[in-house]
Amino acid sequence: MPTMNLKELASKLGLSPTTVSRALNGYPEVNETTRDRVMAAAKRHNYRPNARAIRLATGRAMAVGHVMSGLTRNEIMNPIFADFIAGAGEVYSQNGYDMMLSVVSNDSEEAAYRDLASRGAVDGVIVHSVKRHDPRIKVLSDIGLPAVFHGRATGTEAAYNWVDVNNRRAFLRATEFLLDLGHRRIALVNGLEYMDFAIRRRTGYTDALAARGMTADPALMVSDEMTELSGYRAAAQMLDLPDPPTAFLAASMLSGMGVRRAIEARGLQIGRDVSVILFDDDLSYLRNGEDVPIFTATRSSVRHAGRLAAQMVLDLIAAPDTAPRTHLLEAELIIGQSTGPLVHGGAGHADPL
Amino acid sequence: MPTMNLKELASKLGLSPTTVSRALNGYPEVNETTRDRVMAAAKRHNYRPNARAIRLATGRAMAVGHVMSGLTRNEIMNPIFADFIAGAGEVYSQNGYDMMLSVVSNDSEEAAYRDLASRGAVDGVIVHSVKRHDPRIKVLSDIGLPAVFHGRATGTEAAYNWVDVNNRRAFLRATEFLLDLGHRRIALVNGLEYMDFAIRRRTGYTDALAARGMTADPALMVSDEMTELSGYRAAAQMLDLPDPPTAFLAASMLSGMGVRRAIEARGLQIGRDVSVILFDDDLSYLRNGEDVPIFTATRSSVRHAGRLAAQMVLDLIAAPDTAPRTHLLEAELIIGQSTGPLVHGGAGHADPL
DNA sequence: CACAGGTCCTAAAACGTTTACGCAAGCGCC
DNA sequence: GGCGCTTGCGTAAACGTTTTAGGACCTGTG
Secondary structure, three states: OOOOOHHHHHHHHOOOHHHHHHHHOOOOOOOHHHHHHHHHHHHHOOOOOOHHHHHHHHOOOOEEEEEEOOOOOOOOOOOOHHHHHHHHHHHHHHOOOEEEEEEOOHHHHHHHHHHHHHOOOOOEEEEOOOEOOOOHHHHHHHHOOOEEEEOOOOOOOOOOEEEEEOHHHHHHHHHHHHHHOOOOOEEEEEOOOOEHHHHHHHHHHHHHHHHOOOOOOHHHEEEOOOOHHHHHHHHHHHHOOOOOOOEEEEOOHHHHHHHHHHHHHOOOOEOOOEEEEEEEOOOOOOOOOOOOOOOEEEEOOHHHHHHHHHHHHHHHHHOOOOOOOEEEEOOEEEOOOOOOOOOOOOOOOOOOO | OOOOOHHHHHHHHOOOHHHHHHHHOOOOOOOHHHHHHHHHHHHHOOOOOOHHHHHHHHOOOOEEEEEEOOOOOOOOOOOOHHHHHHHHHHHHHHOOOEEEEEEOOHHHHHHHHHHHHHOOOOOEEEEOOOEOOOHHHHHHHHHOOOEEEEOOOOOOOOOOEEEEEOHHHHHHHHHHHHHHOOOOOEEEEEOOOOEHHHHHHHHHHHHHHHHOOOOOOHHHEEEOOOOHHHHHHHHHHHHOOOOOOOEEEEOOHHHHHHHHHHHHHOOOOEOOOEEEEEEEOOOOOOOOOOOOOOOEEEEOOHHHHHHHHHHHHHHHHHOOOOOOOEEEEOOEEEOOOOOOOOOOOOOOOOOOO
């Protein structure tokens, strides 16, 4: 008796498969006492309806697809992927859906979506790492597959479903916070600016400066991969300028850690001599301290974003022809030990009072 | 014409569904010219056979399951998960398999496997984060679902399929390397020792010491989560000992980065005053330098392990009743800039020659 | 000429569910 | 007592493939 199926269970009960199916799925047209009998028997023989048959019979895949691309050797994988997936997966599990992950090379991501759709392997997808003018928006709209984008695409006019953090506002607030502390030379260690969120963060930064009649110094703006090494190099170079920054905005925990290292390597103390604010995605393996945050940060849980996006795609699957939905999350500004008021004399230049 | 199906395609061609199916699937009993006709028509109408129907008809799920657990708030997610998944996914894609990811709470992982199996949602699974005496080995053996474990389980006598790195040998070699450089006070900043790999690494470390007639100093051994902060704290505490270590073995890039910070915070130079070797899983977002490695490290690509495990589970699905397979990977010892010969005077204690 | 053995194709039965439709019994009501 | 409604169940047809069992037609051979 490897796998009990509906027909067999029905015959054991002296009922038709129909009635058993209806009993298990909570349909009203079945006597409560028979329903109990069926339920009990199903539990006793630990019957679980075959997922493959359900999918065929109902015409629904009961699955959501996630495509993971960017596998060409020199391109970095998205470090937030795992946490986002974890959040989304929670929601799928709770709703009886499966998560289907496709790993493809960078140039065949579009084909992957078409494939998932035409094979009927998923009922919807979530799209990761949205870029400016992202072509995947049009592709998925053409395919007609319910899709939720994690991030917005600057330069796209068409409407689409997205979940995003207010990246502009996060970095606007962070910049204002530093300005209020007296800092004037504020550096931006940004992510690669074909990524949409990086563009918006820079806008927040420049807008905050502009609001005080200031303009960003190109020498204090860097855009690169968000690694520790990259953050270190950017900060090291800037700190060696004749007029170095007194504060940094870093795009991630990792780049912020690199910035910290460059600062400390110069004998400067973070939070006193140089301030640092970073964007904290609240990744489970890159916690910003334990009880009390170490870095002052704009924080927004990417896992929570995953949950929201998953719920959105499930809603979309249930009601496909509704108007596009959007969900803009606000990052919180949490105060850690990495920021402080501007001290005169600035970074690394001992002031000969 | 939303989705073209086999019957419709067959009628367009004036053939039976059987013949079309056989033509597309490369069966020999079909004329080559008709096969070409079928192929062309399939491409023209971009027909893709419905995955749900295939799965039901063949009785195979054409999918492999991965269960992601450890979602209770205070437990850390496995940072290597994404890279491992990426490697495995490559192999699935190439072989026409799908990857099914289940995200469940820690205490329902066993139920998740039973569920995947009895619903017929997957043909096999890969099990992550193997622990000592791992109960999942017995569970999956009872279920009778092909399973490959990423890691071995110390204390389990039953045979099972696994892919693992030779963690003991990696840390044995690393310790020997440090001993050869003259270091005698070598600290171990290990991962949590209910994880199997952490146990084996400690064994490698103590064995190397024992081979030279030395014994490990408990004050120089720490076992904790593999975060930057945890690495920093462990190293900071040890460096403040009256007889501090002159070299560190760290369990991951992140903990190694924490160790580095503690070293540099004391004005010591890594590679000159204090040596560090870490275990580098070659994660795509935590690269150990770009062209030239920064840390001396024992390196083994977890992505490659993912590929091997995936191939193994596919082989197992194809031939379920073969003897258990195992694959032990050797980590390479790569020389970076974080190690050097012991300088007399030791860490942080200026030698008054 | 009969027959064996390819070659190429079709009809129909799987696979295990869901669901449209139908039907019998029971009940209340005029 | 006939009519309509409700309750509880069964029959059978889907869903879109694969696969089993054949069958028609040709070709070569004795």
